[in-house]
Each structure stands twice: as structure tokens, then as C-alpha cells.
Amino acid sequence: MIDTTVGPANLSRRSLLKVGLVGSAFLATAGVTATLSGCSASHPHTGMLILRSSDLPFLRALIPVLLEGAVAPENMPKAVEDTIASLDYSLSHLSPEMLKLTVQLFDVLSMPITRGPLTGIWGSWENASHDDIQAFLDRWQNSYLDLLKMGHASLLQLVMMSWYSRPESWAHCGYPGPPTV
Template structure:
């Protein structure tokens, strides 16, 4: 902040604090309901919308198009199961990430997806994932890594994924 007076720096700091506080309040007021979606232990309806759009893009190339609906359903079940096993701290961070992605106030500016997730094209979703992966902000990079880890661990933990990567399965005893 070279060239700014102390007064200008204080004004910028105060304005930034007010903006962050207002955004935090807006996020907490617009936060998706905490109730799990029907048939799920942890995933909420808003989470299913986000993940339902992202999982096919993340799994593209690993799953043939005709098997994608079954792969999506199984991966969502795997993610839900994984969330039930997370520590409270990690679950809280994951829920916060999904909240940021679900809330329109934060989704648009942070992801470039301004409409509903279900209306985004695979190219839009790919650009969002690339933007977070290549971001200069470590927080967005960690968000990208967390999303990929959540999805890929759930997918590659399923027996139908093993043939694609040449894994013969666990040893038979």
C-alpha cells in the first residue's frame, strides 16, 4: 500500500472489515438448512445440487457417459458416508465449503457460476475448477483440493471404478 497515507489505510481497513462482517452475516442468514436430504445422513439438498453438477465433471474420462448416472448416485452415497466419519472439525470445514458454493451471494463471485448449479455447462464448471486450482489464494486452492479429494475418494473406493485404473481389487484371503 505504498503511497497511501495512514488515514487512507485506516479507511480501507475499516471498509474491508465492514464488508467482511456484512458478508459473514449474509452468509449466516442465507445458509442452507442443516437437515439432511431424504435418504442421506449428512448431505443436504443444497449440497446435492452442488455435487450433482460437479461430480460428473470431475469424473469425466473415468466413467463412460452411459454409466454416469449410476456413478453419480454411488459417489454421492460414498460422500455422504464419508461425511458421517469425519471429525467434527473437518465436517464443519466441509459444510462451510459446501455452504459457500451453495449460497448465491458467494457462489457467483467466487465461482463464476451465477445461476443454479444445474444450469451450468460442463465448460463453466471446468473453468470454475481450473480457476480455484490455479488461484493465487491458498484458500481457494485448498477448497479445490478438498472438493476433488471428497469426490475422488468416494468414487475410487467403489469396486466399479477399479477396472478403469487397473486395480484388481483387494487381496483375497
């Protein structure tokens, strides 16, 4: 029989503080760099409430990978755009603090200086293959850094919530829709 118990983490308070300090410094540096270089536009893309032009290439690359198997290939382009619209609407209803964290996550994933080391995608999102994006998702999901695991979970939840809130997604999972009143 295989022993599947997990031993105690060898993470002392000092190590935890170091990881937190390094992570905070990294995110602060990324944020300042984005602001000074003009990468982090604070205004929404035309027709959007929250999402910016810099967020869209990442989302258009990510969403088809996450929706694979739930959407027929011929319906994928429309599903991606509809999911982005739902995501934008959902983000407009987040608390200011949660929205700030989500925007920071999108900034880190949009900027080349942080995207490459954190995701393994060194070129633009438009040029990333399905396998590259799946490898990035697997890397974050199985990371030993809790910050990356939380980022993966956040991305997955945001996209899935946005897709499955749409009526066209319900048939795939057998949901007949809300009862009529």
C-alpha cells in the same frame, strides 16, 4: 533455457494478516447470511447422513466433470449417485471440525451471493455447463489465493476418494480389488 525458479513471495506478515482477516470476515458473513436466510439447512436430505438438499445440485454438477474419462457416458448418472452416497458416508466419519469446514465450503458454493463472485457461476448449478464448471475448477486450482486452492484440492480429494472407494471404479484403473482373506 527457460528459468523456472520461483522468486520469494512478496507477502509480508501484515499482508498475510489482512488476507486472513478479509477471508474470515467473508466466510463469517456468508455463514450468517445463510443462517438468517434459511439457505443453510442443518438437517440432512432424506436418505442421507450428512449431505443436505442444498449440497446436491452442486455435487451433481461437479462430479461428472471430475469423473470425465473414468466413467462411460451411459454409466455417468449412476456413478454420480453412487459417488454422492459414498461421499455422504465418508463425511459421516469425519472429525467434527473437518465436517464443519466441509459444510462451510458447501454453503459458500451453494449460496448465490457467494457462488457467483467465487466461482464465476452466476446462475444455478443445474444450469451450469461442463465448460463453466471446468473454468471454475481451473480458476480455483490456479488462484493466487491459497484458500481457493485448498478448496479445489478438498473438492477433488473428496470426490475422488468417494468414487475410487467403489468397486465399479477399480476396473478402469486396473485395480483387481483387495485380496480375499
